[in-house]
Amino acid sequence: MLLRIDRRQARIGMFVDHVEGAWIDVPIWFRSHRIDDDAAVARIRDSRISAVVIDLDKGVGPTQGPVAPLAPPKVAAAASTAPDPEVVKAKETLRRTHSAMRQIFAAIRDGASIDPGQARAVVEEVAVAMRHRPRALLGITRLKSKDEYSFLHSVAVCALMTHFGRFLHLDEDMVQQLGLAGLLHDIGKVTLPSEILGKPGSLSEEEIEIVRTHPQEGFRILQSQDVSDMVRDVCLHHHERIDGRGYPDGLQGDQLSQAVRIAAICDVYDAVTSVRPYKEAWSAKTAYRRMWEWDGHFDRVLLGQFFVSIGVTGETARRPDP
Template identity: 45%
Template structure:
């Protein structure tokens, strides 16, 4: 049953939300609304409708049809009495703006600016990047307050809004990533601008090709693969920062040289180009597209890690730390200074997946396999680690042993790995 979110109440079993589960502030596919605060979170997230399962939870309230109470009946029967009061009417308290409210305002601000920029590009006009400076500042401030809020709002996109909202999301990801890497604020700002303009060349691609739901034929694929060069040409001249042109031209290159348009590889690609490749792909695969459903963040990062040669592996690891969503199979350090392997995706919170601890860092000793919760009440994840650094050539064998161990063996009394 589909209902308006405003009609939701505690006890309802939410089967789906408008915009997909990634738009939900709870970051999970299904949930029971446990309190009025849970309902308020859905409303504050801008979710207009939800799908509920009345077999698993309560349904909507029926229209009022019960007989009047005694007090109500007396009041109804009594003659009306006019009471004059000199007291001022009560003031309506306004709800304080949440970070999601602020993020929605930034997205609305971006709409006009980005659509105007894209319209200029379609007409072949010069791009005035200075017009985007206020938007870059707003995105930077939003990311500084709460890096997840803006990305949550950009997930609520239709297929017609994908191109410009994708650019806003990539700009936000690049700003947050730059700050995580400790780059100067001016460089972070320029990277944010680069994210906003990285796909400007797609305005030279016919809409029928961009929005095609099936596979592209070779001719269509060739047209799409020219968009970096088209965008770079639009950004020539003027005082556009070099990094903006660099990202526009090279965000589809790969470190193994199998990207486009030039097949550059390794150190021939700038730090900005390698960062943008990660941010661009991550947002693309976790977003609703005309031709595919979004991947869950943890699954997306796991797949990206498996694409050997596509990304700079050290930058991808840093990006995962920045996002805070560690994919299944990743090696992580826990607050207790234990090493653990991620077993799956967190159901309630993708930043707190189940893990299996197996190594104590202070004593450099292997531990009995122990399945651990990583939420705030358990043993939270501090960051990712490299297995080869800790275990050298034996890492692949050890990793396989930990992941394939019987779940009954994963307890405080279980055998140590390799013992």
């Protein structure tokens, strides 16, 4: 018999048949299993899943009364889970993508031309991985170290933009352009001083002003590159807001292109759900709830559709007809 329980009721001896929650919040290590030790209990309790469904014929049920305290998790215990083949493939994608992205960024720093074929191949690789193993890919890019933040953020925004573009039934050329725009949207940050870019704490007002130059710097860089106007538009305007209070141009309403509106959502979503050492990472559901409250920031129709596209139920949105 199957029984749905709160994840905080998980205990040793239970057999987990499956878990519930937005697919994007289900841990990448998950498969049906028996809970054998405290580390396995901790993994479930610390996850963002909304409920656990246990099989009472294969394991114990929940206890009555208060939830038992957990022993401190053992770091080594996570390694006892056999590697998930989807995670292995997603990591392989990122390894290949990383070296290509290094070359693209180096070319831009040196004032050389991006190889359009190489850039296209990166977008293609990320888009294919996002089509076949989105949970594994986004699960890995969510964990961002300081050194790899720029690379993983670019890949994650590229993945989310291609995924959302397909969800909106946009044609493949447009999806490819959205992916390239996602990869290059923050390229202007290569001009920022590394002390500011790598600063872990909050920035001074002067430093914030310097960071806010990155859209124009990126646009300037891309003017001499063989990319479409749409890619340049996203680079220049991904920090604009629908109410005109964004930067650098204070565009509003219809002045923001569809690509810019999509980029603004994917950029912020990846930033707020990223796991960083110094800040809380929001779950997909929390991101939905809070981003929805930011009145005037995003295109509301697209915002609702975006969260439907990643499996977070939206009360106000549905997928458009093809």
